[in-house]
Amino acid sequence: MSGTFLGIPPFPDAARSAVEDSQLRHNLRKATRTIRGKRTEAVDELGADWMRLRARGKEVKDHTLRHLDHYLEELERSVQRAGGTVHWAADAEEANTIVTRLVQETGESDVVKVKSMATQEIELNQALERAGITAYETDLAELIVQLGEDLPSHILVPAIHLGRSQIREIFLEQMAEWGTPAPADLTDDPRALAEAARVHLRERFLRTRTAVSGANFAVADSGTLVVLESEGNGRMCLTLPRTLISVVGIEKIVPTWSDLEVFMQLLPRSSTGERMNPYTSTWTGVAPGDGPQEFHLVLLDNGRTDVLADTVGRQALRCIRCSACLNTCPVYERTGGHAYGSVYPGPIGAILTPQLRGMSSAADEALPYASSLCGACYEVCPVAIDIPEVLVHLREEVAEGSGHLGEKALMAGAGAVFGSPTALEAAQRAAGLAGGAVPRHLPGLAGQWTDTRDLPGLPKESFRRWWKRDGRSEG
Amino acid sequence: MSSARDRVLGRVRAALADVPAGEDRRWPREGPEERPYADSHGEGPSLDVLVDRLVDYKATVHRVDAERLPAEVAACLERAGATRVVVPEGAPRAWFEGCPATLLTDSPERPRTLADLNGADAVVTGCAVAIAETGTIVLDAGPDQGRRAITLVPDHHVCVVRADQVVDGVPQAVRLLDPARPLTWISGPSATSDIELNRVEGVHGPRLLEVLVVG
Amino acid sequence: MRIALFVTCVNDTLFPGTGRAVVGLLERLGHEVVFPAGQTCCGQMHYNTGYRRAAEKLAVRFVETFADADAVVAPSGSCAAMVRDNYPRLGEGGSRLSREVAELAPRVYDLTELLVDVLGVTDVGAYYPHKVAYHPTCHGLRMLGLGDRPYRLLRNVRGLELMELPGATECCGFGGTFAVKNGDVSSAMGADKARNAVATGAEVLCAVDNSCLMHIGGTLSRQRSGMRVAHIAEILASTEKEAAHR
Numbered sequence: 001m002s003g004t005f006l007g008i009p010p011f012p013d014a015a016r017s018a019v020e021d022s023q024l025r026h027n028l029r030k031a032t033r034t035i036r037g038k039r040t041e042a043v044d045e046l047g048a049d050w051m052r053l054r055a056r057g058k059e060v061k062d063h064t065l066r067h068l069d070h071y072l073e074e075l076e077r078s079v080q081r082a083g084g085t086v087h088w089a090a091d092a093e094e095a096n097t098i099v100t101r102l103v104q105e106t107g108e109s110d111v112v113k114v115k116s117m118a119t120q121e122i123e124l125n126q127a128l129e130r131a132g133i134t135a136y137e138t139d140l141a142e143l144i145v146q147l148g149e150d151l152p153s154h155i156l157v158p159a160i161h162l163g164r165s166q167i168r169e170i171f172l173e174q175m176a177e178w179g180t181p182a183p184a185d186l187t188d189d190p191r192a193l194a195e196a197a198r199v200h201l202r203e204r205f206l207r208t209r210t211a212v213s214g215a216n217f218a219v220a221d222s223g224t225l226v227v228l229e230s231e232g233n234g235r236m237c238l239t240l241p242r243t244l245i246s247v248v249g250i251e252k253i254v255p256t257w258s259d260l261e262v263f264m265q266l267l268p269r270s271s272t273g274e275r276m277n278p279y280t281s282t283w284t285g286v287a288p289g290d291g292p293q294e295f296h297l298v299l300l301d302n303g304r305t306d307v308l309a310d311t312v313g314r315q316a317l318r319c320i321r322c323s324a325c326l327n328t329c330p331v332y333e334r335t336g337g338h339a340y341g342s343v344y345p346g347p348i349g350a351i352l353t354p355q356l357r358g359m360s361s362a363a364d365e366a367l368p369y370a371s372s373l374c375g376a377c378y379e380v381c382p383v384a385i386d387i388p389e390v391l392v393h394l395r396e397e398v399a400e401g402s403g404h405l406g407e408k409a410l411m412a413g414a415g416a417v418f419g420s421p422t423a424l425e426a427a428q429r430a431a432g433l434a435g436g437a438v439p440r441h442l443p444g445l446a447g448q449w450t451d452t453r454d455l456p457g458l459p460k461e462s463f464r465r466w467w468k469r470d471g472r473s474e475g
Numbered sequence: 476m477s478s479a480r481d482r483v484l485g486r487v488r489a490a491l492a493d494v495p496a497g498e499d500r501r502w503p504r505e506g507p508e509e510r511p512y513a514d515s516h517g518e519g520p521s522l523d524v525l526v527d528r529l530v531d532y533k534a535t536v537h538r539v540d541a542e543r544l545p546a547e548v549a550a551c552l553e554r555a556g557a558t559r560v561v562v563p564e565g566a567p568r569a570w571f572e573g574c575p576a577t578l579l580t581d582s583p584e585r586p587r588t589l590a591d592l593n594g595a596d597a598v599v600t601g602c603a604v605a606i607a608e609t610g611t612i613v614l615d616a617g618p619d620q621g622r623r624a625i626t627l628v629p630d631h632h633v634c635v636v637r638a639d640q641v642v643d644g645v646p647q648a649v650r651l652l653d654p655a656r657p658l659t660w661i662s663g664p665s666a667t668s669d670i671e672l673n674r675v676e677g678v679h680g681p682r683l684l685e686v687l688v689v690g
Numbered sequence: 691m692r693i694a695l696f697v698t699c700v701n702d703t704l705f706p707g708t709g710r711a712v713v714g715l716l717e718r719l720g721h722e723v724v725f726p727a728g729q730t731c732c733g734q735m736h737y738n739t740g741y742r743r744a745a746e747k748l749a750v751r752f753v754e755t756f757a758d759a760d761a762v763v764a765p766s767g768s769c770a771a772m773v774r775d776n777y778p779r780l781g782e783g784g785s786r787l788s789r790e791v792a793e794l795a796p797r798v799y800d801l802t803e804l805l806v807d808v809l810g811v812t813d814v815g816a817y818y819p820h821k822v823a824y825h826p827t828c829h830g831l832r833m834l835g836l837g838d839r840p841y842r843l844l845r846n847v848r849g850l851e852l853m854e855l856p857g858a859t860e861c862c863g864f865g866g867t868f869a870v871k872n873g874d875v876s877s878a879m880g881a882d883k884a885r886n887a888v889a890t891g892a893e894v895l896c897a898v899d900n901s902c903l904m905h906i907g908g909t910l911s912r913q914r915s916g917m918r919v920a921h922i923a924e925i926l927a928s929t930e931k932e933a934a935h936r
Contacts, residue, residue, distance in 0.1 A: 012871065012873075012874070012875075015872060015875050019875060019878045020874075030672075031671050034672045046516055049512055052511055053512050056510075063502055066494045066498065067500050068491065069487045069488050069491070082655070087479075089479055140667045140670070140678065157672060167670060190671070190675045191675050193670055194670070194675050194678050195677070197678060198677070201679065202593075205679070206628075222654035222655065224654040230666050231666070233678070235623065235627050235680060236627065239623040239624050239627055240624060255502045258507065258646075258649060259503070261510070261512075261645055261649045264645050264660075268609075272674075274532075275528065275610065276660065277662065278661065278662050278663050278664070278665055279659065279660065279662075280660035281623075281657075281659055282654065282657065283658075284655050284657070287656070289582075289584065290616055290624075291623055291657055299483070305490045308487065330861045330879050334878045369867075371865070372861050372863055372866075372876070373738055373865055373866070375829070376859075389779070392740065396740040397740070398740055399742075411736060414735065415736065415744040418699060419751075421729065424703075424731075445870050446870065448870040448876075451873065452873070452877035452880070452881070452909060452912060453905060453909050454911040455908060456908070459705070463706035464697075464727070
């Protein structure tokens with residue numbers, strides 16, 4: 001069973017060991033660069049229309065969020081009308097209790113799962129395990145993580161931190177324990193690895209009668225749920241079992257069916273850099289004689305209403321989980337996802353995790369600082385989430401809290417120096433007097449600079465002193 | 476204790492205290508023809524674009540005249556050595572004229588078992604809509620497409636697309652589709668990018684997607 | 691034209707040569723440069739680290755100091771971006787600060803914007819006989835949208851050979867307090883940027899921000915790469931006369 005993010009140290013410490021892991025750096029560099037190039041190509045193909053779709057995506061989501069209560073009730077009515085049952089969960093524990101009970105009512109002790117961020121967030125697999133129910137992940141990357149007793153490190157490709165030879169090892173060592181073993185002569189060719197996953201899961205798909213999924217979108221007016229995927233494991237889970245339970249965050253709603261015109265263009269191109277992902281399934285309640293004849297929708301809050309209440313931070317709920325911000329982020333590329341200590345890593349995780357968890361720990365407080373504010377994430381976001389704006393907003397929350405006394409003193413000192421030109425000039429003179437030789441290594445926090453970088457030499461005089469000495473006007 | 480539903484809705488409403496009570500909730504505010512984005516991206520004649528995109532995503536494509544269709548269906552199945560072939564009950568009989576394979580008809584009323592489907596070599600269906608720009612075929616469980624399971628379990632899917640079913644862009648397709656029906660959008664054979672983010676074809680869904688574009 | 695120079699606290703204190711270069715360049719082009727003495731710092735470090743109220747105080751000082759200027763030039767993309775993009779987020783809506791910001795911010799320019807957009811010049815008559823690579827710093831690139839302006843200016847410098855920087859649009863890893871709060875990641879990013887810069891074979895790496903150059907330059911210097919960094923103003927200010935004097 002895969003583990004939990006509890007106990008991962010705050011970002012700067014977790015990042016240190018990640019940065020030093022050359023295999024990890026190699027895997028991440030290769031993967032993020034590949035996908036970055038593909039995304040750019042897929043987006044450029046739509047020319048100027050891309051920015052119009054992006055603006056529309058933002059508008060749809062903002063409109064929905066501003067009237068979320070209305071759309072939640074509409075979705076509930078639509079799903080019920082189509083033969084589905086709707087459940088509400090205020091937090092992870094409530095959601096896990098509901099799903100566990102629903103599975104128990106089917107009399108099954110195995111469920112197959114479609115990759116779902118919401119169920120990872122609430123640690124559903126662990127909750128089911130405690131009730132004696134085994135959840136089998138069927139997405140290839142999720143399967144790798146589950147077999148390897150690892151943690152996901154990416155929203156779209158949870159095993160992005162692993163290379164093909166590492167994946168081969170995991171398959172050879174672990175598949176037999178979970179079901180059909182890997183062939184003894186398995187190579188690290190991605191085709192062979194994909195084939196091994198096909199064989200490993202085939203019989204499980206045909207046999208398992210209950211499935212758990214999330215959803216990419218939930219359409220309020222029609223009651224339709226939408227799952228985008230590539231491998232066909234989603235179709236297997238959404239089509240073959242008798243009972244389907246979908247756990248969906250309340251922010252996944254779009255108002256009308258026609259809004260998918262926008263998102264079915266934004267999401268695949270941003271996510272995998274494809275014009276369209278291989279498979280998308282949509283279903284509305286129950287279709288007689290076709291697919292699951294029992295459908296349950298679990299609507300999940302789990303901190304989302306706290307995010308909604310913050311008028312600056314609210315925009316994080318527009319996220320459609322495409323991962324473009326992770327793939328483009330220079331920080332993520334060097335640390336990978338585990339350092340973020342959450343199922344939501346990367347730039348979106350740095351703003352979503354502390355908001356969902358309520359900035360309740362040193363790890364949460366470190367996340368808004370896990371960015372150089374370079375803005376690359378905002379640039380690629382298909383729903384225009386201004387991630388740097390939210391990062392700075394959350395930093396304000398941290399700075400307003402207790403603690404961080406050293407930094408506060410430094411900032412106050414800098415504020416005083418910049419409070420008047422006289423104070424600044426005095427500080428510059430003092431630095432000039434001390435000047436001349438520049439130390440190669442500084443103690444304390446400044447050592448973070450001098451460990452790897454030389455300091456610039458101090459000039460003989462400041463600009464403003466030169467200006468005065470040169471007898472220039474002060475305009 | 477209040478229900479979870481009341482608690483969640485109550486929290487949503489409290490969180491939205493900044494939204495003025497009478498704010499316009501109409502959505503969408505314009506008709507389908509006035510949306511602020513393009514219906515399609517004008518990349519050439521629909522059928523040419525569709526074929527190009529299908530091939531790009533590793534589907535096998537044949538363009539055929541209507542009268543040649545039965546021969547081409549038979550040829551596709553024969554090339555793959557498919558002898559047990561699932562067909563939806565509502566598929567036109569004419570498609571299979573002269574086809575030597577054993578046809579296993581399926582319908583929601585008379586469904587084949589999963590074991591039957593798993594033992595079949597191929598499935599032949601029609602489609603509801605095809606999107607040229609993205610190389611996508613959409614199935615809506617119509618009479619010539621059948622239950623979702625039949626196009627999923629067999630390893631070889633032969634799909635007949637009529638020229639008049641092809642639209643250029645995604646918005647045009649969404650407008651033609653009925654969300655009340657279960658839909659499956661297919662763009663190429665099953666694939667994964669989960670290993671080093673390189674796309675590899677062939678995982679759980681059909682590994683061979685053959686498209687017959689008629690007209 | 692009478693142009694008010696906002697030299698920025700970093701340039702004032704650590705890189706006065708950049709300020710002098712801006713003055714020399716603009717005067718050579720026939721403009722008058724003034725230096726309002728009340729200026730200190732735009733408040734970017736405070737703002738980006740979460741100290742909004744301290745940043746607001748500095749914003750108030752900035753708008754008071756530069757209120758009367760026809761045009762303000764900052765030889766720093768990120769300080770110009772702080773004023774243009776972030777000042778409008780400070781102060782309550784309808785407050786005096788937000789009114790004054792709305793009035794002043796559109797007249798605040800990075801040096802390359804001032805030259806190309808306001809003064810309408812892409813050939814500043816400079817001479818700089820070196821191989822040079824340009825690093826587009828993030829706030830200049832993404833917040834100001836400087837685009838090809840710096841490249842157009844550099845291509846017109848006589849003697850200068852412009853080398854293409856691989857991975858140009860990737861952040862160098864400076865990020866203000868990020869450089870010390872996340873020193874390991876910052877250093878790893880800086881090392882990659884330095885490697886790409888060295889790979890160009892250029893002698894000089896230039897940019898519109900000395901803060902980023904201090905980080906990249908500090909890395910290059912620690913690595914004893916032999917490559918140096920220079921603010922774009924210093925390149926644009928160079929002339930044949932100066933070169934002969936050296």
